[in-house]
Amino acid sequence: MNQVSTLSIDLAKNVFQLLAVDKHGKPCFSRRVNRQKLKETIQNMPPCKVVMEACGCAHYWGRMCIKAGHKAHLVPAQHVTPFVRGNKNDKNDCLAIYEASQRPYIRFVPVKSESQQAVLLLHRMRERLVKARTACLNQTRSFLLEFGIETPKSYRAFYSHIQTLLDQQLQPVILLLIHETCAELRAFERQLRQLDSLFRDTNQRSQAAEIMQSLPGVGPIIASAFSASIDKGQAFNSAKEFGVWLGLTPKQYASADKSVLSHITKRGDRYLRKQLIHGARTVVTHAHKKDDDLNRWISSLKERIGINKTIVATAHRLARLMWILLQKNEPYQPQYTQSGATQCIKG
Structure with a gap:
C-alpha cells in the first residue's frame, strides 16, 4: 500500500x-x-x-x-x-x-462540489420540462390540424389561440383536448417559474454569477449554468481555451500547405453552448439600438456575414469576455471609442 x-x-x-x-x-x-x-x-x-x-x-x-x-x-x-x-x-x-x-497535455475535469452539482441538476430538470412542454404543444397542434384547426407556432400565441377555441362550438373530444393541454401548459409554467426563482436566489450567493450577469445577453439562467460548471474559469489558461472548450471555434483540417476552416466544432457541453447562443441572439437582435464598441462590431459583422454567423461569433466573444472578467473579478463595462462617445453626446 x-x-x-x-x-x-x-x-x-x-x-x-x-x-x-x-x-x-x-x-x-x-x-x-x-x-x-x-x-x-x-x-x-x-x-x-x-x-x-x-x-x-x-x-x-x-x-x-x-x-x-x-x-x-x-x-x-x-x-x-x-x-x-x-x-x-x-x-x-x-x-x-x-x-x-499520464499524458502531459491532458486537461482534467475539475471535481464539482455538491452545491454545483445541485444547481446543474436543476438545469437538467428545467431542460426536461421545456422539452415536455414543446412535445405537448406540437402534439396538440398536429391533433387540431386533423380537424382543420390551424394554430400559431410561437408558444405565447398558441396558448392564447387555443383558449379562444373554448368558446367555439367544437366536438367534445376537441374541447377535452384543449382543456387538458391548457392545464399541462399551466403546470409547466408554474414549475419553470419556480426553477427560475431558484436560479436567481443561487446567483445572489455567487460572485461569479453576478459578474457574468453584467454581460449583455447573459441572464440568470446562463449565469447560473456557467458558474456551476466552470466556477471562475480556473481550469482554463486563457479565454481562447475557454472558447475552444465550448466548441465555438472553427473546425480545422490542415495537411501540408492546405488548411481549411469549416463550421464550429461543437465540442464541450451542448447545454452551455446552446444557452450562450440564445443569449447572443438577443444581443444581435438589439445591437442597432446601442452605440458601444461591442454593438457596433456586431452591427458591422452582421452586414458582412449575415445574422446566423454573427450570432455564433457574438457567443464566442461573450465567452471570452466572460473568462476575462472572471479573472479580473470585475463586472462588464461597455467600452466607447472617441467617435462612439461623440455620437452618444450628440444623441
Missing part, C-alpha cells in the same frame, strides 16, 4: 476495478471490489493520486477521495478511449485510464 503512487479506478454502479501503480509505473495490485470495499480502500490507503474517468458518479467519488487526503483527477472519456488495448473489459479500461492520465 505504501508504494502506491497512482490508483486508477474504473467506475461502475456496483462493481469497481482498481489498478494501483508505483512511481516507476509498475503495477502493485489489480482487483475488483464492491461499493463498500471501495470506500474502505480509499479511506485506508495512504495519500496518492487517484484517476478516474469523468462519467456518472465520478464527482461523488472525487469528493470522497479529496476528503480522504488524495489528489483526485477526472479524465475526459474521449481521451481514455484511444488507450484501450485488446478487448473491452474492466481491466483494460482501468489501464487505459491510468495511461491517459
Whole structure:
C-alpha cells in the first residue's frame, strides 16, 4: 500500500476495478471490489493520486477521495478511449485510464462540489420540462390540424389561440383536448417559474454569477449554468481555451500547405453552448439600438456575414469576455471609442 503512487479506478454502479501503480509505473495490485470495499480502500490507503474517468458518479467519488487526503483527477472519456488495448473489459479500461492520465497535455475535469452539482441538476430538470412542454404543444397542434384547426407556432400565441377555441362550438373530444393541454401548459409554467426563482436566489450567493450577469445577453439562467460548471474559469489558461472548450471555434483540417476552416466544432457541453447562443441572439437582435464598441462590431459583422454567423461569433466573444472578467473579478463595462462617445453626446 505504501508504494502506491497512482490508483486508477474504473467506475461502475456496483462493481469497481482498481489498478494501483508505483512511481516507476509498475503495477502493485489489480482487483475488483464492491461499493463498500471501495470506500474502505480509499479511506485506508495512504495519500496518492487517484484517476478516474469523468462519467456518472465520478464527482461523488472525487469528493470522497479529496476528503480522504488524495489528489483526485477526472479524465475526459474521449481521451481514455484511444488507450484501450485488446478487448473491452474492466481491466483494460482501468489501464487505459491510468495511461491517459499520464499524458502531459491532458486537461482534467475539475471535481464539482455538491452545491454545483445541485444547481446543474436543476438545469437538467428545467431542460426536461421545456422539452415536455414543446412535445405537448406540437402534439396538440398536429391533433387540431386533423380537424382543420390551424394554430400559431410561437408558444405565447398558441396558448392564447387555443383558449379562444373554448368558446367555439367544437366536438367534445376537441374541447377535452384543449382543456387538458391548457392545464399541462399551466403546470409547466408554474414549475419553470419556480426553477427560475431558484436560479436567481443561487446567483445572489455567487460572485461569479453576478459578474457574468453584467454581460449583455447573459441572464440568470446562463449565469447560473456557467458558474456551476466552470466556477471562475480556473481550469482554463486563457479565454481562447475557454472558447475552444465550448466548441465555438472553427473546425480545422490542415495537411501540408492546405488548411481549411469549416463550421464550429461543437465540442464541450451542448447545454452551455446552446444557452450562450440564445443569449447572443438577443444581443444581435438589439445591437442597432446601442452605440458601444461591442454593438457596433456586431452591427458591422452582421452586414458582412449575415445574422446566423454573427450570432455564433457574438457567443464566442461573450465567452471570452466572460473568462476575462472572471479573472479580473470585475463586472462588464461597455467600452466607447472617441467617435462612439461623440455620437452618444450628440444623441
